[in-house]
Amino acid sequence: MTRYSDELIDEIRNNNDIVEIVSQYVALKRSGRNYFGLCPFHNEKSPSFSVSQEKQIFHCFGCGIGGDVFRFIQKMENIDFREAIQMLAEKAGIVLPTLENDKDNKxxxxxxxxxxxxxxxxxxxxxxxxxxxxxxxxxxxxxxKLDNNTLKTFSIGYSGNYDEIYKLLKQKGFSDEEILASSLVNKSSNGRYFDRFKNRLMFPIKDVKDRVIAFGGRVLDDSKPKYINSPENIVYSKGRQLFGLNVAKRSGKRQIIIVEGYMDAISLYQRGITNVVASLGTALTEHQGRLLRKYAEKIIIGYDSDGAGQAATLRGLEILQNLGYDIRVLQLEGAKDPDEFVIKFGSRKI
Ligand SMILES: [Zn+2]
Incomplete structure (x- = not known):
């Protein structure tokens, strides 16, 4: 088989209600027979994006985009038709047959x-x-002052002084192509394989499904750069993930605190505030804002109190407001970031 059958595609479409899927990204309000919200594909202040449950389609009167649930997911996640099929099949619990001779499959x-x-x-x-x-x-x-529970929850680790990842992965049977695709190992011009992360405290970045998609590494002395992260690769794209969401979603609260760095998130967790995520870089993206919709209505921004942090707070406010969240901003008086704040004053003040 080289493509999915039309019957299968219909079955997947029938098992993914478009209103439910769109709601995971856009705040929708019912008005008559249709649902309306702010279009996620163009900038607007009043809703011209409509979804019809009856016809199982969406349409934007502002920018003209429209289509069925597959089209929506394709545009929203920036993926092709086949990936949209795979994603929606997974959501509906439908097992797909394996396709042959297929580069997408590879x-x-x-x-x-x-x-x-x-x-x-x-x-x-x-x-x-x-x-x-x-x-x-x-x-x-x-x-x-990180305890063992925190170390285990975030799978915090240490990359030593020697090149050892290539050898480790070769022993496990991975090919050079697979190893290099992970970005954990680089190849020098003379053909030597070396580790990207050395002598750093390691923070695996996980997605909502608990899969490790990238790493951040912090130096243990004063050398520079203080932090390095995995570059974008086939499983990791910046601005589309939130560090700690896999942990924060378990808190069961319908509110989430967003901070800048992983140490801020980890430090707050250590002090009993478990509904925290880090935006991995200063500016929050729209995609990250949407990721939270499933887990929270209320969002608290806890960025650093310096100039860059303040600018990021304003930008974040605008994005989150457009997405319809109830927003609060954490005032960190007497500390430069949430990490320092909880160390100085404890967590009860947050
Ligand atoms: Zn639009």
Missing amino acids: MLELKSKVYEINNIVATFYHEKLYLSTSKIAQEYIKKR
Whole structure:
């Protein structure tokens, strides 16, 4: 089989109500027979984006875009038709047959290998943190007062001083192509393989499904750069993920605090505030705002109190307002970021 059958595509469409799917991205209000909201595909102040439950289609009177649930997901997630089928099939619990001779299929396979690699390496770094040879990382952890529960919850780890990831992954049977696709290993011009992260405290970045999609690494001394992150690759694109959402969603509260960096999120978690995510970079994106819709109505912005943080707060406010959230801004008087704030004043003030 080289393509999915029309019957199968119909079945997937019938099992994904368009109003329900669109609602995961856009705040919709019923008006007569249709639902209306602010168009996610163009900038507008009054809603001209409509969804018809009866016809199972959407249409924007502002920019003219429209179509069925597949089209919506394609545009929204920036994916092709086949990926939209796969995504909606998964949502509906429909198992798809494997397609043959297919380069998209190969891409999917490479993606799943990279997830596997990320998972193996996250575990490797995490276990390394507990070894007697990792004193420098353990001292930092102690200084930051991170307990074992926090280390386990965020799978915090340590990348040592030596190139070891390539060898580790080769032993597990991964190909060079798969290893390089993970961005955890680089290849020099003379053909040598070396680790991207060395002598850093490691923070796996996970998606909502708990899959490791990237890593951040922090230095343990004063060297620069202080933080490095995985570059964008086949499983990771910046601005489309929120660090800690996999943990924050379990808090069961319908409100979420957004902070800038992973140390802020982890530090708040350590002090009992578990509904925190980090936007991984200063400016919150629209996509990140939409990701939260499933888990929260109320959002608290807790960015740094410096100039860049203030600018990011204003930008975030605008994005979140347009998405219809109830928003609060955390005033951090006497501290430069949430991390320093809870260390100085404790968590009750937040
Ligand atoms: Zn539009």
